[in-house]
Structure formats: C-alpha cells, structure tokens
Amino acid sequence: MLLELKMTSDIPIYQQIYEQIVIGIAKGQLQMGEPLPTVRQLAEDIGINVMTVSKAYNLLKNDGYIETDRRLGSRVVDKVISRPNFQEIYQKELELLLATGVVNGLTKEQFTAMTQKIIADFKEQGADN
Amino acid sequence: MNWLFYLILIAVLIIIGFSYTLYSKPKKNVLLETTLKDEYLENKNVKNIVHSYRKNLLYSIIILSLLGLTILISDYDSIQLIIFFSLMVLAFVLIHGTLILHIKKMQELKQKNQWYTQENNDTILRVDTKLSIERQKGILSFYWLLLPLGLQLGGTLGLLFLNPESSLVFINFLLLAVSVLTSFLYFTVYKLPVTVYSKEEKINQFINRNKKRTWSLLIILIQWFIAILAIAFIGIYMGLGFGSSFAFSSGLFIILMIVLMFAFPASVIILMLRSNKREELALHQGEKYLYDGADYYWRYGFYCNPDDPKFWVPNRIGTNIDMNLGHRSTKLIGIITGIAVFALLIGVTIPLFKADFSNNAFEFQVSKDHIVLRAPFAKDKNIPFSDVEEVTLLEETPRAMRIKGAGTANYATGVFRLTDTGEDANFYLFLSSDKSVRIKTAEGLYFASNKTAAETTETYRQIQENFQP
Known part of the structure; x- marks a missing residue:
C-alpha cells in the first residue's frame, strides 16, 4: 500500500503511519498476512528516525493489527482479534468524535450520510483489491 | 598536452x-x-x-x-x-x-x-510498503566490481614490485583509491531509498529497479574504465622493460586515451538516455502525475527543502539523484568539497606557474667545489666535483620517457628512462636549449641545461675548468 506522510502536518508522523495502516487494512489495500517493511527499511525510505517507525509499529502490534517475528519481520495479522474492551474504548472515541461534530453544527443526517459513504468506500476498495 | x-x-x-x-x-x-x-x-x-x-x-x-x-x-x-x-x-x-x-x-x-x-506546498513523502521490502531488487551484483578491482590491485602491486620508484605506482594507487571510493558509491546506490512516482505499484517497481540497475551499471563501467587505464600504464612499463620501442607504447597509449575519452562519455550518455526513455514510457502508462509539493523547493536545478529528511532525492530531469541542500549534512559536504577543489587547484597550478615563470625555480651552475642542480618536480642535488666521473656536452636533448616528475613542452624534470639504453637518469632540462650536459657519477646519471644553448655551453665550460678526470 501507499503511505502518504505530510512532513509539515501537526499530526505526528508515527500517528500518520498508524492511521494509514489501519485504514489500509480496512480498505483491503493491505491484505491479511501481508508482509510489511522492517522498522529500519521503512525509516530509511521515509528518511526518519527508526524510533518513530518503531513507535507506530508498537501501537499497531498492541492494538492487534500487526505481528512481529524476529525471523520473518513484521506482517499484518491473519485475522484481527478485538480486545475484550474494544467496544467500550471505541464508543468513548466515537463519543468525542460525535461531540466535535455536534459542537461544529453537524446534523444527524449529515453524520449518517458521511458514515455510510466511508463504509461503502471501504467495501468498494476492499472488493477491488 | x-x-x-x-x-x-x-x-x-x-x-x-x-x-x-x-x-x-x-x-x-x-x-x-x-x-x-x-x-x-x-x-x-x-x-x-x-x-x-x-x-x-x-x-x-x-x-x-x-x-x-x-x-x-x-x-x-x-x-x-x-x-x-x-x-x-x-x-x-x-x-x-x-x-x-x-x-x-x-x-x-x-x-x-x-x-x-496544486493548492499548497506541503511536503508529502510517499512510501510503498511492498517496494520498501524489495528495495535492493534490480541492482547488479557486487561481484561485477571484483574483477576490475582485482586487476587494478594486482597490477599496482606488480608495478610496486617491479619499480617502486616509478611515478606510475603513485598514479595507479591514486586510480585504485578512486576505484575504492566508487565501490562505496555502489553501497550508496544499494541503500538508496525507494521513491514513489505513480499510484500504480508496477510502475514504481519498474522505475526503482531501472534506477538501481542503471546506477550500478554506471559504477561498473567507471571501474572498468579505471582498470583499463591502470592496465595501460602497466602495459607501457612492461613494454619498455622488454625492449619494445617507446614510440610504439606511447602512441598506443594516446590512441587508447582518445578512444576512452570519447567511448566513456558516449556510453554514459547512451545508458542515461536509454534509462530515461524507459522511465518516461513507464510513467506514461500510469494515470496522472502525483504532485509531491516539490515545485516550491526546486530552485534553478537545486533542491533545498529543510522539511524533507531525505539526503538523496531523485532528480526531476533524468535518472540522476541530487543532494537535498536543505539537509544539514549537505552544508558540511559542500564546505569540504569546496576546500578540496580549491586546494587541488592551488596545489597543481602554483608549482606549474613557478616552473614556467620564476627565475629561481631552475638552477644549473657551478659553485665552489660542486655542481648545483635544482628544478621543480625534481630532487635538489649538489654533486661534488670529486664524485664526477664523466662530463659531456650533448648537441641535442636525450630521448626518454618520464618515470617520475614533469615532462611538458618547456621542460623535463625528475626521473626519466632513456630510450636508447633503458637506463634511468635525473633530468633538470630546459627544452628551449638545444644543448644539454650529461654528468655521470657513481651514484647515477644526470642531464641538465640552462635556458639557452649559450648559457648551457658556458656552464659546461665552467664545469670542465673545475673537473679533474
């Protein structure tokens, strides 16, 4: 998959990597079990510190999206197994996201339309890949 | 020259x-x-x-x-x-x-x-995860460099064994140093980060492999170019050693130099053109260009973007790679290169200027009890009259090949090998004087002259006055 990182953005690079890999899995741009570059390879290709990539990979590993093997390197897991308290955490994050929408004047209809479009996008691109 | x-x-x-x-x-x-x-x-x-x-x-x-x-x-x-x-x-x-x-x-x-x-000048860095994994694909094996490197090393060591005094040893060591540096360049290419040009994976794969292949091929070509030069030098030395004529060897060398001088840039140009065309064709097969916000950071052929952490960036006009002038290491490299070029310029031109225009650079005269010989690119020598075995005034400059020192249109100084006898002799010669003086001592053979034939004849007369055979 293609990672697009904005070097002048306020969002930290490790977070951009994390978010894009998760979206990549959802869209099917990254297949289940697909190998990923090593921390060093990715850091050299982007031109950033190894620690930054390592931070992103550790977050992805903790959240169950990727796994790392000393011999085989990193790869996307074969099946994402949700953490026991996943729904609880997800609901909290969604709450914050909805709150910012409400504060900024987003209506229920607009929110529903947006979510449906994003999910349709995931499905469509997932089918293409 | x-x-x-x-x-x-x-x-x-x-x-x-x-x-x-x-x-x-x-x-x-x-x-x-x-x-x-x-x-x-x-x-x-x-x-x-x-x-x-x-x-x-x-x-x-x-x-x-x-x-x-x-x-x-x-x-x-x-x-x-x-x-x-x-x-x-x-x-x-x-x-x-x-x-x-x-x-x-x-x-x-x-x-x-x-x-x-585009809307803004955000620096966007793109990485293809699949491409990143197979970064080294396309590069030619390092084994291709081993043969030219081995030939050079063997030849230089052989020459060192045959005649450690020869300036060809120094030149060959210099060429070997260039080769070793070029080999390091191979590893730079080997580790060169992959670049994304298109949204299509296959196009990126093709261009990146093509770049690595072209660059590694170019390095191999440079190595062979240097190896052939080094072998030519050794060939000339061996040819002389075994009695073949100097004129034949040097003529062959000049032809080889001219052929290489044109064949090398021509092959580089063909290689680059071919590679460029292949990349261009591949890019046209994809969808529209991927704008990376780089226009703002390219200024008149140079890339300067402090927000881009990459040191090497692909050149936008060809297969080349350029340095990011905004990277902190580039400043240091720039200063070091500047100093090195300036030092080389001074180091080469000042001795040449001295030889061409200084009145004191050359000296061939008689002192109280010895002969004084001094010239640029040659060792200063004081020969006591008691050491002199034979002195002759020659009507023409001896024919010889330079081993160490300088041989130009105006002077010949340093160690030269005589074409007729194959002996090594020390030259302190002004070529503007037809006449020269041959001085033989137990230590070796010396040839010297002054700026004009008249002055040379006068110095010869003074030596004869003091010399007791």
Missing part, C-alpha cells in the same frame, strides 16, 4: 550540454523545472520557450568550444591549466545562466495564465 586539455574540455562540454538538454524534456509533467498539466505541455508559448532554451544552449556550447581553442595557443602548462579551469567556471555560469533564464520565463508564463497544479 594542450590537445589533451582541449579534448577533455570538449568531452566535458558534450556531457554538460546533454544533461542540460534534459531540462527541456517533460518528465513527470515537469518541464524546465515547472510542473505543467498535460494539456499545457503542447502549448505554443511553452514550445517557444523550450525552443529558445535549446538554441541558446547550443550557442553557449559552440562559443565555449571556440574559446577553448585558446588552450592550443599558449605554450605554458600553467596558462593552459588556468584557461581550462576558467572555461569550466565560464561553462557553468553560461549554461546554468541559460537554464535559470528559461526557468524564469516558464514560471512567469505559468503564473500569467494561472495554470495552477
């Missing part, structure tokens, strides 16, 4: 001219450093600017080639070298000036017509 300078100048001008023409060929929608949408690439005004750029480039090269003829007029090596370096600087100013002028014209045209291509 001056013809060699002129040939090098022409070869360099051909290479510069060729690489600067690439700016006028659209690559990834970048034409004369300006990103233009497909529909504007064929615009009449755009074409006019491109035409004017190419025409001016050609004129600049013709003017520089004509100015280069002044190298042939001067008899002094120091002047020739200064003209050569000045022309190199002038070539850069003139050719790069032409480029800057036309980039400005193109950017003004884009602004005037509001042909915008």
Whole structure:
C-alpha cells in the first residue's frame, strides 16, 4: 500500500503511519498476512528516525493489527482479534468524535450520510483489491 | 598536452550540454523545472520557450568550444591549466545562466495564465510498503566490481614490485583509491531509498529497479574504465622493460586515451538516455502525475527543502539523484568539497606557474667545489666535483620517457628512462636549449641545461675548468 506522510502536518508522523495502516487494512489495500517493511527499511525510505517507525509499529502490534517475528519481520495479522474492551474504548472515541461534530453544527443526517459513504468506500476498495 | 586539455574540455562540454538538454524534456509533467498539466505541455508559448532554451544552449556550447581553442595557443602548462579551469567556471555560469533564464520565463508564463497544479506546498513523502521490502531488487551484483578491482590491485602491486620508484605506482594507487571510493558509491546506490512516482505499484517497481540497475551499471563501467587505464600504464612499463620501442607504447597509449575519452562519455550518455526513455514510457502508462509539493523547493536545478529528511532525492530531469541542500549534512559536504577543489587547484597550478615563470625555480651552475642542480618536480642535488666521473656536452636533448616528475613542452624534470639504453637518469632540462650536459657519477646519471644553448655551453665550460678526470 501507499503511505502518504505530510512532513509539515501537526499530526505526528508515527500517528500518520498508524492511521494509514489501519485504514489500509480496512480498505483491503493491505491484505491479511501481508508482509510489511522492517522498522529500519521503512525509516530509511521515509528518511526518519527508526524510533518513530518503531513507535507506530508498537501501537499497531498492541492494538492487534500487526505481528512481529524476529525471523520473518513484521506482517499484518491473519485475522484481527478485538480486545475484550474494544467496544467500550471505541464508543468513548466515537463519543468525542460525535461531540466535535455536534459542537461544529453537524446534523444527524449529515453524520449518517458521511458514515455510510466511508463504509461503502471501504467495501468498494476492499472488493477491488 | 594542450590537445589533451582541449579534448577533455570538449568531452566535458558534450556531457554538460546533454544533461542540460534534459531540462527541456517533460518528465513527470515537469518541464524546465515547472510542473505543467498535460494539456499545457503542447502549448505554443511553452514550445517557444523550450525552443529558445535549446538554441541558446547550443550557442553557449559552440562559443565555449571556440574559446577553448585558446588552450592550443599558449605554450605554458600553467596558462593552459588556468584557461581550462576558467572555461569550466565560464561553462557553468553560461549554461546554468541559460537554464535559470528559461526557468524564469516558464514560471512567469505559468503564473500569467494561472495554470495552477496544486493548492499548497506541503511536503508529502510517499512510501510503498511492498517496494520498501524489495528495495535492493534490480541492482547488479557486487561481484561485477571484483574483477576490475582485482586487476587494478594486482597490477599496482606488480608495478610496486617491479619499480617502486616509478611515478606510475603513485598514479595507479591514486586510480585504485578512486576505484575504492566508487565501490562505496555502489553501497550508496544499494541503500538508496525507494521513491514513489505513480499510484500504480508496477510502475514504481519498474522505475526503482531501472534506477538501481542503471546506477550500478554506471559504477561498473567507471571501474572498468579505471582498470583499463591502470592496465595501460602497466602495459607501457612492461613494454619498455622488454625492449619494445617507446614510440610504439606511447602512441598506443594516446590512441587508447582518445578512444576512452570519447567511448566513456558516449556510453554514459547512451545508458542515461536509454534509462530515461524507459522511465518516461513507464510513467506514461500510469494515470496522472502525483504532485509531491516539490515545485516550491526546486530552485534553478537545486533542491533545498529543510522539511524533507531525505539526503538523496531523485532528480526531476533524468535518472540522476541530487543532494537535498536543505539537509544539514549537505552544508558540511559542500564546505569540504569546496576546500578540496580549491586546494587541488592551488596545489597543481602554483608549482606549474613557478616552473614556467620564476627565475629561481631552475638552477644549473657551478659553485665552489660542486655542481648545483635544482628544478621543480625534481630532487635538489649538489654533486661534488670529486664524485664526477664523466662530463659531456650533448648537441641535442636525450630521448626518454618520464618515470617520475614533469615532462611538458618547456621542460623535463625528475626521473626519466632513456630510450636508447633503458637506463634511468635525473633530468633538470630546459627544452628551449638545444644543448644539454650529461654528468655521470657513481651514484647515477644526470642531464641538465640552462635556458639557452649559450648559457648551457658556458656552464659546461665552467664545469670542465673545475673537473679533474
């Protein structure tokens, strides 16, 4: 998959990597079990510190999206197994996201339309890949 | 010597001219450093600017080639070298000036017509995870470098064993050092980060592999070029050692040099053109260009982006790679390179100037009880009269081949091997004097002369007065 990182953005690079890999899995741009570059390879290709990539990979590993093997390197897991308290955490994050929408004047209809479009996008691109 | 300078100048001008023409060929929608949408690439005004750029480039090269003829007029090596370096600087100013002028014209045209291509100048770095995993694919094996490196090392060591005094040993060690440095370049190419040009994986894969292949092939070519040079030097030495004529060896060497001088840039140009064409074809198969916000950071052929952490960036005009001038290491490298070039310039030109124009650089005279011999690029020598076995006045300069020192149109100083006898002798000769003095001692053979034949005859007379056979 293609990672697009904005070097002048306020969002930290490790977070951009994390978010894009998760979206990549959802869209099917990254297949289940697909190998990923090593921390060093990715850091050299982007031109950033190894620690930054390592931070992103550790977050992805903790959240169950990727796994790392000393011999085989990193790869996307074969099946994402949700953490026991996943729904609880997800609901909290969604709450914050909805709150910012409400504060900024987003209506229920607009929110529903947006979510449906994003999910349709995931499905469509997932089918293409 | 001056013809060699002129040939090098022409070869360099051909290479510069060729690489600067690439700016006028659209690559990834970048034409004369300006990103233009497909529909504007064929615009009449755009074409006019491109035409004017190419025409001016050609004129600049013709003017520089004509100015280069002044190298042939001067008899002094120091002047020739200064003209050569000045022309190199002038070539850069003139050719790069032409480029800057036309980039400005193109950017003004884009602004005037509001042909915008992007909203902001955010630096976007793209990485393809699959490409990153197979980064080394396409590069030619390091084993290809081992044979030329081995040949050079073996030859240099052999020469060192045959004659450690020869200046060819120094030259071959220098060539070997260049080869080792070039081998390090191989590892730079090996570790070169992959770059994303298109949204399509296969196109990125093809271009990155093509780049690695071209660059590694280029390094192998350089190694063979150096190896052939080194072997030619050794060949000349061996040829002389086994009695073949000097004229034959040196003639062969000059032919080889001329062939290499043109074959090398020609093969580099063909290789680069081929690679460029392949990349261009591949890019055209994909969808529209991927804008990376880089227009703002490319300024007149140089890339300077402090927000981009990459040190090496792919050049937008060809298969080349460029340094990011905004990277902190580049400043240090720039300073070191500047100092090294300046030191080399001073180190080479000052001794040549001294030899050409200083009155004190050469000395061949009789002192109280010894003969004084002094010349640039040769060891100072005081020969006591008691050591002298034989002194002869020669009517012509001896024919010989330089082993160590300097042999130019005006003087021959240092250690030379005599063509007739194969003996090594120390030369302190002004070639403006037809006559020269041969001095034989138990230690070795010396040939010396003054600036004119009359002065040489006078010094010979003084030696004879003091010399008791």
